[in-house]
Amino acid sequence: MDTYIYMVRHGESPKEGDERTRGLTAKGYEDALLIGELLRNEEIDVVLSSPYKRSILSVQPIAKQIGQEVIVIDNLKERMFTGENNRMSDKELLPLLKKSFEDPYFSLSGAESNTDCQKRAVKVLQEILNVYKGRRVVVGTHGAIMTLMMGFYSPDYSLDFLLQTTKPDIYRMQFNVQQLVEVKKLWKE
Template sequence: MSKIYFVRHATPDYSVHDDSIRPLTDKGVDDSKKVTEFLSDKDIHKIYSSPYKRSVDTVSDFAKKYNLDIELIDDFRERKISDYWIDDFKSYSKNQWEDFDYKLEHGESLREVQVRNINELRKILKNHSGENIVIGTHGTALSTIINFYKSDFEYSEFKRISGIMPWIVCINFDNDRVVDIEEFICETIEFI
């Protein structure tokens, strides 16, 4: 049995529009310490992360405390919306969840995000059978992973988790078969 702890990043500073370097807010930095507290008794063997700053920074405190390296995996990055900032994110997201192939010019569809994330996850499951792994990730990327294994995780579920940062989802795998999925909010370290 393998346990994968997907850690959606803590609260980012949306005034920085460059997705790859968007930092955490002060609250986000504080909340990353709650991630450390939550993961401290989980016997983690390895940490992977999206290369985006907010994801790396959310798991960095834990990595430092337990002397674990963070291996960056580009295919765990968040989906690219377009080459420009969009103001109506809700309508855009709804369109994407209603049509998994919908995308803006120079952007990615949810299907493309899902395929690259699942491909990387399968490699990790193959290489770390029976281990407990952390993956620093993003809301949309993680939602597409959950949707792959649980097709009723759709737009309404995506909306439900939109403001939960950090958000931890533990998926227990028997080889590459999902046994169960648990959600945790680090704000209160509670099961949801």
């Protein structure tokens, strides 16, 4: 029996504030309800999330539909681009992302490299595949860490992929034990 992981990139969030506590904009809240509607017929068994508020809020409607709480997993947090919790502007982040995908060991002082983040995240994903084998699992996540997890299984998931994702976005990953079988984009703008 295959396992399905639904990677749900969080909805739109405010442009300023602390990485951990930034919530969603009005559009982000509307999209969270749409995520719940889109996943309603997917027979979801469990909902996991990054500890960041915007991710939790993005998957909360589906957790409520199945009568469960969102299970927060700290190591699903977004890649740490700096040693601080403040949001980087897109103008600052883009060159850092480009350099990080060119050199996966690159990081700013006190931050995490793509390699470090991928190791952390894939370890969690592999544990999820073991614990929830044969089930359907929603994972509330972020763009970079989602791309790095998916990129572990296929080179198709690189910086170009990340730059084409939206907020929110949903990808259903089908696994046979630990082997990725198929990825399907479910979110449509």
